[in-house]
Amino acid sequence: MKKITIGVLSKQSGVSADTLRYYERLGLIKPLRSASGYRHYGSDALRILCFIRGAKALHFTLQEIGDLLFLDASDKTTCAAVLKKTATKIREAEEKIEELHEIKKLLEKLTKACPGDETSAEACPILDHLCHGPSHKHAEHA
Amino acid sequence: MKKITIGVLSKQSGVSADTLRYYERLGLIKPLRSASGYRHYGSDALRILCFIRGAKALHFTLQEIGDLLFLDASDKTTCAAVLKKTATKIREAEEKIEELHEIKKLLEKLTKACPGDETSAEACPILDHLCHGPSHKHAEHA
DNA sequence: CTAAACCATAGAGTATACTCTAAGGTCAAG
DNA sequence: CTTGACCTTAGAGTATACTCTATGGTTTAG
Structure with missing residues (x-):
């Protein structure tokens, strides 16, 4: 060769x-x-x-790819092992999608609430949300 | 204070x-x-x-947060600037969601095509896909 | 034979967001 | 005044996936 x-x-x-x-x-x-x-x-x-x-x-990370390559080269490789790693990746993808959806929804909600004009951002709902967070609705204004 | x-x-x-x-x-x-x-x-x-x-x-990255904090502290802050950064974040989230959806769909398709039993992975469609890729359907088998 | 193009290694730099270590200064209690 | 808790700094380490640098050996064309 x-x-x-x-x-x-x-x-x-x-x-x-x-x-x-x-x-x-x-x-x-x-x-x-x-x-x-x-x-x-x-x-x-x-x-x-x-x-x-x-x-x-x-x-897949390079580490995971290394595992897969090793599986591929091995005589004892089973499809089940590959399937398991793939299932994990699917779950990870689903979790990330879910998280990003939440983020997107929240950002869009904030965007709608924002006047978006040239006024001062002191009362901007976006900055306000970032400061006070979604968890505790009414913190003291410091 | x-x-x-x-x-x-x-x-x-x-x-x-x-x-x-x-x-x-x-x-x-x-x-x-x-x-x-x-x-x-x-x-x-x-x-x-x-x-x-x-x-x-x-x-938001710490760099972006720094920008937002600066905006927040500035007198000339405008909601429009915040809105613009937020819009960018929404786009980024959408792109990542889209990409992850593609990945998830592909992984699921591969999973369905996989026997998943204890047989050798030499003909595993998942490994096969990873090797030959979605772009060039039929590469030479080396 | 020499110069260009190519190859080798070890180790540092990139980006992000920390986390830890070493060496030493400060503060409050007893 | 000493002990321990706390503070300071600079710099290195972590994780991922490279990318680049410095220094020097190899190969090939002319």
């Missing part, structure tokens, strides 16, 4: 050489070395980088 | 002394100093910390 250097792989993959070395430190990719110490990547390198890109797009 | 030390404010606010000093470095809060150099916080300190907490909950 053809062996390529880090610069070539970098160009082919669009992943910087620095990042390739970083991925190697994290154990995501393990190139062979030439006699002089140069990294030599095999044909699986592009496939691995593709895998990493896909997983990153789904908000 | 009563002046309190950093330890007292920390206990009253639930914000660590380290964090209070950090906020000061960022210019969010500016206590006076005693002759010996001790920080002395006025009655507005708790109000400011409350403001920071509220804004953080709405995903």
Whole structure:
């Protein structure tokens, strides 16, 4: 199989050489070395980088991607393990969506309550909310 | 007005002394100093910390909170400026929600396609997707 | 053979929001 | 006056995912 250097792989993959070395430190990719110490990547390198890109797009961390790659390489890999990690990611996504929805709703409510004109912000409902918060409706005005 | 030390404010606010000093470095809060150099916080300190907490909950960064606090303190503050920053936050929240929805949908689709049993993951559609990606449906199998 | 282009390493810098450590000064009680 | 609690500063460490710098070795074209 053809062996390529880090610069070539970098160009082919669009992943910087620095990042390739970083991925190697994290154990995501393990190139062979030439006699002089140069990294030599095999044909699986592009496939691995593709895998990493896909997983990153789904908000897997590099740590998690490392786990998945290890699963992928292992003989004892089970789909169940992958499914479990995926389920966790779905839950995380749902929680974040929920949180962001709450934030969006609140910001929109505040926006509607705001005159939005050039008057002073001293009585701005947005700043007011940020100060007093949604938890304690009526704090003393200090 | 009563002046309190950093330890007292920390206990009253639930914000660590380290964090209070950090906020000061960022210019969010500016206590006076005693002759010996001790920080002395006025009655507005708790109000400011409350403001920071509220804004953080709405995903404003400390930098953005600093801007808002400056607006709040300024005579020329306009509600319009606050409204503009809030609108930006709403857009950001919407974008993140959209992205997470895509991710969630994809993960769920992959989960449904996965047998989820104890068989080998060599043909797992999830790993397969991560490798080949949603963009190029049929890459060479390396 | 030399110069350019490429590769290697270790370690620091980026961004965000803290958190902790070390070394030392201040304050209140007994 | 000493002890302990509290305060000060500068700077390093944490987490994530890179990115850059410095210094020096390798490879390839002319």
